[in-house]
Amino acid sequence: MDLPVMPPVQPMLAKSVKGIPDPAKFGGLSFEPKWDGFRCLVFKDGDEVELASRNTKPLTRYFPEVVAAMREQLPERCVLDGELFVAVGDRLEFEVLQERIHPAKSRIDMLSEKTPASYVAFDLLALGDESYADRPFAERRAALEQALAGLDGPCYLTRTTTDPAQAEEWFHQFEGAGLDGVVAKPLGAAYQPNARTMLKIKHERTADVVVAGYREHKTSTPERPLLGSLLLGLYADGDLQHVGVSASFTEKRRAELFQELQPLVVDIADHPWGRWQEFLTANPDRVPGTQSRWSQGKDLSFTPLRPELVLEVAYDHMEGRRFRHTAQFRRWRTDRDPESCGYEQLDEPVSYDLARILGVDQGGQ
Template identity: 80%
Template sequence: MRLPVMPPVQPMLAKSVKGIPDPAKHGGLSFEPKWDGFRCIVFRDGDEVELASRNTKPLTRYFPEVVDAVKANLPDRCVLDGELFVAIGDRLEFEKLQERIHPADSRVRMLAETTPAGYVAFDLLAVDDGSLMREPFSARRERLETELAGVQAPIFLTRTTTDAAEAEDWFERFEGAGLDGVVAKPLDAPYQPNARTMLKIKHERTADVVVAGYRLHKTSTPEQPLLGSLLLGLYDDEGRLQHIGVSASFTAKRRAELIEELQPLVAEDLSEHPWGQWSEWAIANPDRVPGTQSRWSAGKDLSFVPLRPERVLEVGYDHMEGSRFRHTAQFKRWRTDRDPESCGYEQLEEPVSYDLASVLGKQG
């Protein structure tokens, strides 16, 4: 493979902002949907195709159907930035996308048939013998539209707008199709690998959850125990406490304070804890309950310290992935005024359903 931009390339990143920014204050902005998938840079030189992840690891073997689509749709020699996704029905399904990363080639081939992935392109780094990385985004986008004018599913060209009001509308509506928010790109910015020159606007929500355990931090010692993450739960309709995610990202001082603060709640008899049975089968499982392994966490110590589920915590979160928080929840405050049993799934905001095909455009 010989291209004007060669792997590895770290993709350009975004920093979080609150609300849709004013384009006039940034010298002009291009807005586009924020896709909830795997960031992926595509390198194609004739029949040679490489798919690289955000951290430059190879993804090629896991998505043979995308490799075939790249050969059928994209310019013979090009480098694109975009996102791999899996759609089920009218929305994105990140959990199904995660299943595609599997060591067995037979399963990879089977999943390529049953849950095929798509690729949505949103930037062009090189085409033919020329690099476009020093060109402003406005020029890269124009060239991208020209080069991908005739692409067919499962390759897509992301929608864009320079209208902040339309971007605000997308932010509210597109979440129902499983999208993650909106990205704003300065029109005059070159492509800067691993630099946070873009802006991302994500949904922010809060929920009251039950604290049912914690894991120790990797730097914790017997002499100085430090909390790594809090394990969070919500009660389902049958009154069972379901694991919904974790809260982490504390300062060292706060990690030590939380360990001391939570010691009176440590459950001595694990069999009486709602999650006690999980300690007996630390194997891969679809629910990713505490203390169990998955292909993403193999080798990590996932043991946890059980706490009596007596304390309620308000956390911030962006959106859900099935019955769990998609990302790490943010610690807000203790809610001593709430009973743990009152913390159920009904408090979570559900986005209005929206057809993914409408986001993808006529190709969808």
């Protein structure tokens, strides 16, 4: 394989914003649906096709039917950014897509026929002998439309609009099909790997977090151990910080989770939070497993886990550097590296004038 842009390439990222942004503030924006699947960069040189995940890991072996379609449908030599997805009926089904990450080729082959995946392209990094990565998105999009004209599946070209009113309609309409929201891209921006230069507008606040430990349920017994809550972390400056908990599972799921997590149990001395063992009652930074003035008398001990699992949670808002309330379990994210889960993905709180909340007249005393 010999392309103008070669793997590994980390995809361009997005930061969350509230509502459809004003294109004038960004020199013009292109809006497109936010697909709910696996981010995937495609490297195609003739019959050679390589699929790479968001964290640059190979996906090629898991989607043989998509690779075959790309050989037939995509330009002879190209590098594309897009999303792998599985549709069941009229909805995207992320959990069905996740089933494809399996070690057994026989199972992958079976699922590729039973629940075939598709690919939707939304950016162009290279075409033929030319790199497009340094060109503005408006130019990349025009070339992409010309190169992928007429696709009707399983490879597709995403829809776009420069009309914020149309984007607002999409935001509400497309949710019924399982899409995640809307993405906005500055028309004049180059493709910037691993930089949060795009904007995303989602239907709820979500975050990808690291599972760092668990607490047992109050009804747990040696005969029937039950998980009570998952302890969650986010990375900041290389350190895994405690950001909150996720709970609210059925009793059956509590029992299953307890067993599933046992292979990850680790001694606290080998855990990122091992340095906090000295804090027994004082809690200067809301250290997990220690007391605060709200938790006196509660058993806050926890079982540390190797920080290898990532899950997506929904949350309402932040209090400092932690979730204000218990985060709601959404789904496992097998496509994410734990180290990639940091605070920068979280919604920025919108500032508001306290005087207006208190009804203070700012015109005088």
